[in-house]
Amino acid sequence: MSLLEAAHANSAVKRGLTLLGIVAGVRPLIGPHSASVEISTRCNYHCLMCPYHSPLADKVPRPGTDFMDLALAAQVFKEVSKLGAKIVNFGHRGEPMMHPDFASIIRLATGEGIQTRVFTNGSMLSERRILELIDAGLTWLVVSLVGATSDSYVAIHPEASKETFGHVLDSLALLQRLKRKTGSRTPNLELRFIATKDSHPEVAEMVNLGIKFGADRVYLSPFRYRQDGNVGTLAPSWDEERLTVERLQEMAPMVAMSGLQINPEELAVYHRYGPVSQTFPCYASWVEMNIEVDGNVTFCVRSRTSVGNIKERSLRDIWLGSRYNALRRLARKPDIRPRIMECDCDRCCLFYVNWQVTRRLATFGLVPKINGVENGISRQENGSTTVVGDGLAASGSHAQ
Structure with a gap:
């Protein structure tokens, strides 16, 4: 059975393979x-x-x-x-x-x-x-x-x-x-x-x-x-x-x-972490694909950055293509993502996906644990600001 067939058969397998692809960081496995x-x-x-x-x-x-x-x-x-x-x-x-x-x-x-x-x-x-x-x-x-x-x-x-x-x-x-x-x-x-x-x-x-x-x-x-x-x-x-x-x-x-x-839990997550959602890595492009009315495929639903068009290439080729994968890697870098991806949201509508993925990866020690947000500022226990991305934590100031 291929990875794709296994993912078709079992949603838990699909989630696991998605996370494995994110950890490997090269391209999606499914x-x-x-x-x-x-x-x-x-x-x-x-x-x-x-x-x-x-x-x-x-x-x-x-x-x-x-x-x-x-x-x-x-x-x-x-x-x-x-x-x-x-x-x-x-x-x-x-x-x-x-x-x-x-x-x-x-x-x-x-x-x-x-x-x-x-x-x-x-x-x-x-x-x-x-x-x-x-x-x-x-x-x-x-x-x-x-x-x-x-x-x-x-x-x-x-x-x-x-x-x-x-x-x-x-x-x-x-x-x-x-x-x-x-x-x-x-x-x-x-x-x-x-x-x-x-x-x-x-x-x-x-x-x-x-x-x-x-x-x-x-x-x-x-x-x-x-x-x-x-x-x-x-x-x-x-x-x-x-x-x-x-x-x-x-x-x-x-x-x-x-x-x-x-959805009280999701609403609470948006409130607590949403104001600093742009300081988190973006994983949405590993789980969702956006196809526009003319066949254009964009990096995400609120991005104007094109990764191909189904009229010119298959969705499989686009999904696994070098441009999409290069942008996925850049999306994990919060400092440059808004400029490269043309993301125009103050608070990403797909942030809950990113939060869930980050939480699961943190469980295995692959990224820092997500800490609390008070009044729109995410803080570590020592008082410095938490920025989660590519397994590293940095300090800075991120107000609402």
Whole structure:
């Protein structure tokens, strides 16, 4: 049995081989765990917190096409499946449901045995669309909300009204009714809330919406993009983030009884270590691949650095190629990574992956143990600042 076949057969083997490849530091031993596939760059919203469509954000370059064509999508899914990825995430710069052949896209992916997860604002959900998604075999429907009330929702979505918010909630209830009617267990429902300086007090309301509408998971994250024009003005303060974490932790025992999954540990990690995430090595490129609407493959979902294009080379050749591997090595050097990779996040949205990998490697003494963060500064026990990277610890000052 080859390494790839072994990884296909056992997720624990896959995680172990991924870590082994990271330790060796030459190239991955297996393919990515997941792939982010952008099928649309168009969006019907201009959410204020969006780094691409917000009127507060800096203008970013746009590709020459709005939608991924079906032939290219079929090629992507076939090659992603051969690489061993278990799930495809649809999102990135646009609203996936604006794709004119959205249901066909999902069928192509599920036909390759891949789990599918769609990130959507939920405004385009209807009975016809939901039935199409059930029939196509969508695994996860992730509906992104910012606030849990009509007032906070309208405040962050310039085009939306209180009726729009009501439509999204009605669609969540309709989803559950249609799943029961068709006898389908999927798509699973995740509600994803972004805590801004204005919406962070609504933690209880956010969780209760998940319980009310039968969600499988409620995911909270603090607003992180702080380098896109004036978008950063929406971010909560350190203390406001702390209150968000504490509120979710307080609700955890009650929520556990309902069967709803929430993410208090991950939220706490983001709060405690997120402000210094740029001082940690980046391992995201060992576990995820990002394919854009025109077939371009970028180093990560928030990087503009290209590592190839599926129209010119296979995803396998790109994944194992010299350029990708050279960038993976550079990504482990926090002092130069932002300049080389064009990372534009103040706090990396994939940081939890990096934190988990670093923690596992530290267990075996391969990198220094991660120590605490207080008020946005990571400190060792002797008071100096911790910078984890390539098995070395350095000192410096890293404020929020």
